[in-house]
Amino acid sequence: EVQLVESGGGLVQPGGSLRLSCAASGFTFSTFSMNWVRQAPGKGLEWVSYISSSSSFIYYADSVKGRFTISRDNGKNALYLQMNSLRAEDTAVYYCARRGMSCSGSNCYVEYWGQGALVTVSS
Amino acid sequence: EIVLTQSPGTLSLSPGERATLSCRASQTVSSSYLAWYQQKPGQAPRLLIYGASSRATGIPDRFSGSGSGTDFTLTITRLEPEDFAVYYCQQYGSSPPITFGQGTRLEIK
Numbered sequence: 001e002v003q004l005v006e007s008g009g010g011l012v013q014p015g016g017s018l019r020l021s022c023a024a025s026g027f028t029f030s031t032f033s034m035n036w037v038r039q040a041p042g043k044g045l046e047w048v049s050y051i052s053s054s055s056s057f058i059y060y061a062d063s064v065k066g067r068f069t070i071s072r073d074n075g076k077n078a079l080y081l082q083m084n085s086l087r088a089e090d091t092a093v094y095y096c097a098r099r100g101m102s103c104s105g106s107n108c109y110v111e112y113w114g115q116g117a118l119v120t121v122s123s
Numbered sequence: 124e125i126v127l128t129q130s131p132g133t134l135s136l137s138p139g140e141r142a143t144l145s146c147r148a149s150q151t152v153s154s155s156y157l158a159w160y161q162q163k164p165g166q167a168p169r170l171l172i173y174g175a176s177s178r179a180t181g182i183p184d185r186f187s188g189s190g191s192g193t194d195f196t197l198t199i200t201r202l203e204p205e206d207f208a209v210y211y212c213q214q215y216g217s218s219p220p221i222t223f224g225q226g227t228r229l230e231i232k
Contacts, residue, residue: 035221045160045168045211047221059218095167102173107215109158111179113167 002026002112004096009117016086020117022079022096030054030074033099033106036081038092039116048094049081050106057106064090086121093118125150125217127224129210135232142199144227146212151192156216159188159197162226163208171210172197199229207231 008020020036036048049070050059058070069082079096093116100111126149136142146157155175160168170179172188175195185200199206212224 037221044226045213045223047223050221100170100173102177103156103215107156107217107221109156109170109173109213109215110160110168110221111170111173113169115167 002098004098004112004114006094006096006114006117009094009119011120011122012086013123014087014121016121017082017084018086018119020081020083020094020096020119022114024077024079024096024098027098029072029077033057033108034072034079035097035099035110036070036079037095037097037110037113038090039095040089040092043092046092051079052106059106083119086119088121091119091121125152125214125222127212127214127222129212129224129227131227132225133228133230135230136202137232138202138204140202142197142202142206142229144197144199144210144229146190146195146197146224148193148195148214150217152195152214153216155191156214157188157190157195158213158215159186160211160213161206161208162211168211202229204231 003025005023033052051070067085071080095116096114097110098112099108128147130145157175159172162168176188209226
């Protein structure tokens, strides 16, 4: 059974930093690209960042570029999101998301989602 | 960037009725790379449809997707009480890797 478990969320002041982790199990993590997707309270889904299976390709949404860093450790089956210079508008539930099986290239649908980690940016 | 516009914003129907949800793209979605998700309060989204019309594993056949180019539709025949939720479309045929529509709320009438 595929499982994605996020951790590291919490309350942080504006300008602060936070690191999210996602522990993956139930599949060969090293062969799948991964994403972070967020959802502000009462709002829709917003893609945040993408990392290819070998970390060769990384993309960010314009809203987080230069402030967030995605990374992964295939030996630990773990995905990370380092978030710096946090703003109030970064307040959201952050989902770890695994691509589907039936697509090619970097673009794909999300077949599996974690339960989400809440990040609240407030003074 | 491809912008996805979902309509209606809210759809009020009764159990047993048929629901038709629309997703319109600002540009052609290549290869019908369009997915649909269902999200219930406090839960992560769940994949329903990918490739515009392929049902994900375990999804009941009352859910169906159709369309191509810029116009896509999610149809739910014979609504069940558990189908009332928010539905999102997503395109994956163009950069950035993922973009979502703003969602359609399906509520009980």
